[in-house]
Amino acid sequence: MPGEAAPARTPERQAFYDRIAPLNLAPLWERLHSLVTPEPVTQCQPHIWHYADVRPHLLQSGGLITAMEATRRVLMLENPGYPGEATITGSLFAGLQLIMPGEVAPAHRHTQSALRFIIEGRGAYTSVDGERTTMQPGDFVITPSWTWHDHGNETSEPMVWLDGLDIQIVRLLGASFAEPGANNVQAVARSEGDSFARYGQNLLPVDWKPAVKTSPVFNYPYARSREALVAMDRGGPPEAYHGHKLRYVNPASGQSAMPTIGTFIQLLPAGFASQPYRATDGTVFVCVEGGGETRVGDTVMQWLPRDIFVVPGWAQHTHHASRESVLFSFSDRPVQEALGLWREARGNV
Ligand code: GTQ
Numbered sequence: 001m002p003g004e005a006a007p008a009r010t011p012e013r014q015a016f017y018d019r020i021a022p023l024n025l026a027p028l029w030e031r032l033h034s035l036v037t038p039e040p041v042t043q044c045q046p047h048i049w050h051y052a053d054v055r056p057h058l059l060q061s062g063g064l065i066t067a068m069e070a071t072r073r074v075l076m077l078e079n080p081g082y083p084g085e086a087t088i089t090g091s092l093f094a095g096l097q098l099i100m101p102g103e104v105a106p107a108h109r110h111t112q113s114a115l116r117f118i119i120e121g122r123g124a125y126t127s128v129d130g131e132r133t134t135m136q137p138g139d140f141v142i143t144p145s146w147t148w149h150d151h152g153n154e155t156s157e158p159m160v161w162l163d164g165l166d167i168q169i170v171r172l173l174g175a176s177f178a179e180p181g182a183n184n185v186q187a188v189a190r191s192e193g194d195s196f197a198r199y200g201q202n203l204l205p206v207d208w209k210p211a212v213k214t215s216p217v218f219n220y221p222y223a224r225s226r227e228a229l230v231a232m233d234r235g236g237p238p239e240a241y242h243g244h245k246l247r248y249v250n251p252a253s254g255q256s257a258m259p260t261i262g263t264f265i266q267l268l269p270a271g272f273a274s275q276p277y278r279a280t281d282g283t284v285f286v287c288v289e290g291g292g293e294t295r296v297g298d299t300v301m302q303w304l305p306r307d308i309f310v311v312p313g314w315a316q317h318t319h320h321a322s323r324e325s326v327l328f329s330f331s332d333r334p335v336q337e338a339l340g341l342w343r344e345a346r347g348n349v
Pocket of ligand 1: 072074094110114
């Protein structure tokens, strides 16, 4: 096949490359095989962060710096294949954010979209463009692009959530803008639950037209998602590759709840083993309930509640649930689908 390996680098060719380098020119034929690969090639490695290992360090960070000074007190989950690059897959950022009792993470806005998946603690709030939502474990909360947001914890317990952001996508596209708010805590403009009432009940305000691509529902409570999964499990057998898997949607469009990040939740019945599967979107998973393992090649990642793990794009994998388990996940699938690039393969390679 053409392009499988670079042509020989003769002294005459090397001399030519050296002559053109000062002109900012380089020969494609030296690089073509590594740029246009027959299949996806990624630095992303499968990896798991066990919450029991991470938690003591996260809490220590609470004594090291305030949320106010840090702006966001987050320990980034850096993929070992991308050391120092603040990324968990090639395209997405993930981190664990801690808000201590009485703290505020000051208001700001940026073009990056963020998701929060609540890991520990209950009752802290995040504010999005003047509306607060109180967060419970397992809730999926959205901060849409360019919306003002501050977080606060008025409870007596530390609050921890997983942040997922499209930082690398926005950077690639050269579209990063950010600004601090005028006040640390933004004024409350609507009562809590307003968005959920208007947009989260299979109803929409008559004559309403969405102005943005992100879902107007900004908290998808775990209680609701879980209820749906349990009903599906009662209703019939799990699908062979995913168990009972649902995607979070924007009710205004039927598209993903966030334009750049796809979010999913799945129930794996006790004893369930998924069939081998791969897709081009590298995916971050959180174990919400249960316990089991995910196998990616020779790597076995054993997960318990609050553990976070990553499966690289195009890596064949299987999930094995030793107990009834719930996994939340997110990936760049909507971006790939919008561009006609997303692919999956079912069954053994
Ligand atoms: O909460 O606004 O993990 O701006 C990274 C960047 C969280 C946030 C992160 C952010 C935020």
